[in-house]
Amino acid sequence: MVDRKMIKEIKVKTALSPSQLPGLDYALNPYRGCAHACIYCYAPSVIYWDKGKWGDLVEVKINLPRVLSKELRTKKKGVVGLGTVTDPYQPAEKKYEITRRCLELLQMHDFPVCIQTKSSLVLRDMDLLKRFSKIEVGITLTSHDDIVRQKLEPGAPAVQERLNALEELRKNGIDTWVFMGPVMPYITDVELLLNVIADVKPKYVLVDRLRLKEGIWDCVTDFLKKYDSQLINEYDRIFQKHGEYYGEVLELIKAGRESKYKNLPVKTWDVSGVVP
Ligand code: SF4
Numbered sequence: 001m002v003d004r005k006m007i008k009e010i011k012v013k014t015a016l017s018p019s020q021l022p023g024l025d026y027a028l029n030p031y032r033g034c035a036h037a038c039i040y041c042y043a044p045s046v047i048y049w050d051k052g053k054w055g056d057l058v059e060v061k062i063n064l065p066r067v068l069s070k071e072l073r074t075k076k077k078g079v080v081g082l083g084t085v086t087d088p089y090q091p092a093e094k095k096y097e098i099t100r101r102c103l104e105l106l107q108m109h110d111f112p113v114c115i116q117t118k119s120s121l122v123l124r125d126m127d128l129l130k131r132f133s134k135i136e137v138g139i140t141l142t143s144h145d146d147i148v149r150q151k152l153e154p155g156a157p158a159v160q161e162r163l164n165a166l167e168e169l170r171k172n173g174i175d176t177w178v179f180m181g182p183v184m185p186y187i188t189d190v191e192l193l194l195n196v197i198a199d200v201k202p203k204y205v206l207v208d209r210l211r212l213k214e215g216i217w218d219c220v221t222d223f224l225k226k227y228d229s230q231l232i233n234e235y236d237r238i239f240q241k242h243g244e245y246y247g248e249v250l251e252l253i254k255a256g257r258e259s260k261y262k263n264l265p266v267k268t269w270d271v272s273g274v275v276p
Contacts, residue, residue, distance in 0.1 A: 025078025181208030
């Protein structure tokens with residue numbers, strides 16, 4: 001997969017940046033651009049991407065470990081979110097190992113780390129993950145159905161591969177969580193996906209709605225034209241005319257607590273906290 005993408009090596013001046021995300025003090029992103037090419041990705045608007053179609057070019061921060069090494073000598077200890085904008089275990093990581101080298105440094109300085117990825121490549125670094133005094137790995141899932149996954153996240157690993165990775169991490173004593181998002185209206189089967197996730201016993205699941213930041217509406221409608229054009233009107237109702245949908249999803253999740261995933265803590269951005 002990496003061969004079809006254009007890779008460019010770049011140099012950066014800083015490594016850690018302050019993070020506003022809950023529970024994180026710093027953000028660290030070894031790559032700009034992401035070969036997973038998810039149709040709903042809002043990273044381009046976060047980093048003001050102006051280098052063509054998202055997914056076609058990946059910039060590798062080739063000197064990041066060296067810069068991080070210097071920063072870790074002086075920065076106050078805090079939780080580092082690894083992959084807050086782009087995926088730290090996307091295909092380029094197989095060759096470049098920037099994420100791995102950053103993890104080695106963070107472990108050496110005993111910084112707590114929270115990784116977010118869609119890739120089972122994280123298992124490659126199990127030896128390293130096990131040496132941290134505090135680390136957790138979050139894996140993203142948007143559908144239980146791999147046919148849907150291929151359309152939503154064409155460059156990312158299969159659903160089963162991600163579930164296996166969650167299981168393997170947990171068996172090795174690594175804390176795991178699932179980012180279940182974005183919930184795509186009428187596409188993500190929320191109950192079925194929660195049941196599948198419950199089987200691999202993460203510490204918790206964070207459910208998120210689709211966030212239509214700049215430029216994403218066009219990507220989503222292009223996707224819907226191919227997936228099911230009848231859904232375009234429904235998405236228009238929900239996102240352009242502020243129609244109801246996600247409130248019903250929350251109700252569904254609450255009601256489903258009686259079923260298989262009753263012991264699974266489910267949090268959402270919208271109601272912040274565990275759904276009772
Ligand atoms: S894995 Fe994350 S960063 Fe990469 S394309 Fe998908 S949503 Fe964007």
